[in-house]
């Protein structure tokens with residue numbers, strides 16, 4: 001009984017642990033049946049080719065809904081989509097405050113405006129150096145370098161122990177457009193008394209060494225832009241404000257003006273400028289200025305580094321952009337890397353440029369991009385600074401989590417806990433994992449409808465995309481006469497021209513043949529006719545095409 005009533009600090013990952021994307025985790029404090037909860041991050045993953053029609057995937061918040069009365073707040077570490085992309089969809093139901101920095105709050109407001117969503121969550125501003133209290137938790141944001149402004153680690157203090165939840169970070173001593181990771185603060189936390197757990201980014205746990213600095217990228221871009229004979233275009237993540245600043249500074253030094261193309265780029269740069277992050281950077285020109293600038297006086301900054309087909313760089317590559325065109329001898333720098341799953345689209349764009357005599361520059365040609373996540377050398381440095389008793393690797397696929405866990409163990413962290421989404425990890429006292437304790441899963445945003453994968457139409461859509469659809473409709477009388485139809489609709493099956501024996505003809509023949517083969521008396525039984533047509537169409541199409549179509553038959557008795 002004593003155990004059940006003692007205070008514990010627990011961590012429950014609901015998304016992002018065992019996968020990259022849709023990060024969401026909850027910390028609970030109190031005795032087992034009376035805990036208070038705070039939630040850290042509420043992100044999305046983008047749907048892939050296996051989820052046709054699904055743009056966004058988010059973590060299933062059922063566990064939080066079951067404890068809704070005791071969920072006190074959501075705290076956002078930063079405004080990458082995998083950390084904050086689901087806030088406007090999942091959080092309104094909780095009616096609890098969202099803590100975010102000014103930049104993240106502005107990003108959220110801009111997203112709401114562009115999606116025409118009414119104000120549906122209440123934001124409370126937070127900033128490093130200003131701790132705040134939520135129920136039994138005291139929370140302090142700590143500035144960390146990453147690849148977007150205002151990324152934060154969180155120190156969460158409770159009566160039984162403390163946690164540093166790193167969010168996404170790296171140890172860049174010379175970032176661009178923001179302060180470096182607050183190493184002094186981290187060292188101070190490590191020096192303070194009291195048990196400490198580290199919940200830490202695993203993205204680059206397989207990579208040795210230390211990630212290069214954003215300043216090194218800036219130097220590379222500066223040299224490349226200075227050396228370009230004609231136009232130079234740079235595509236990067238719109239949210240990487242530091243990179244945008246580096247490009248702008250390099251352009252300024254080379255006596256070139258920056259033309260910006262792409263809505264996301266304008267939106268985010270606008271937010272950064274409003275918040276004073278762009279001091280000394282000349283205003284960016286809109287794409288209409290592109291035509292009037294001499295070829296050697298322009299740097300084009302544009303969206304689409306992930307191969308998104310409607311983004312600026314893809315349209316330019318296809319020669320379909322209404323305003324911007326590049327010519328042979330111009331150069332395009334891909335100041336980015338292709339997130340797994342996007343490689344093909346990015347290579348297709350690069351190929352289109354090459355075929356038009358436009359030079360492309362990628363990570364293979366120089367340090368035009370760096371990661372925003374810590375490599376092994378940086379992880380070890382953080383362990384040394386914080387000296388945690390407990391490590392829980394998060395933000396990674398199993399392969400990253402495992403490498404991170406092994407690194408922590410090798411480095412002497414006493415309790416390394418391998419957790420997955422849905423586990424209930426007790427951090428203090430007596431660290432321990434209880435695997436698979438809470439319901440987790442995915443929700444799909446299917447158009448405007450938020451639903452489980454089963455509820456979504458994805459399974460059917462996949463089936464249709466593979467097998468097409470045949471619809472047959474007819475009316476039979478009581479004595480089995482065909483009174484009307486059959487009407488046949490064929491959708492998504494191959495139809496070879498000039499083939500007398502086409503699939504359409506085969507289906508028609510099969511329908512008539514099958515009807516004929518059923519004795520009139522039995523033809524008055526709609527279920528029997530339905531089953532017979534279904535079977536024969538699937539069989540005959542399969543014999544011709546090698547695939548079974550989806551068949552829908554309507555038999556009406558009149």
Ligand SMILES: [Zn+2]
Nearest residue numbers: 080082083168
């Ligand atoms: Zn992330």
Ligand SMILES: [Zn+2]
Nearest residue numbers: 078080146168
């Ligand atoms: Zn991030």
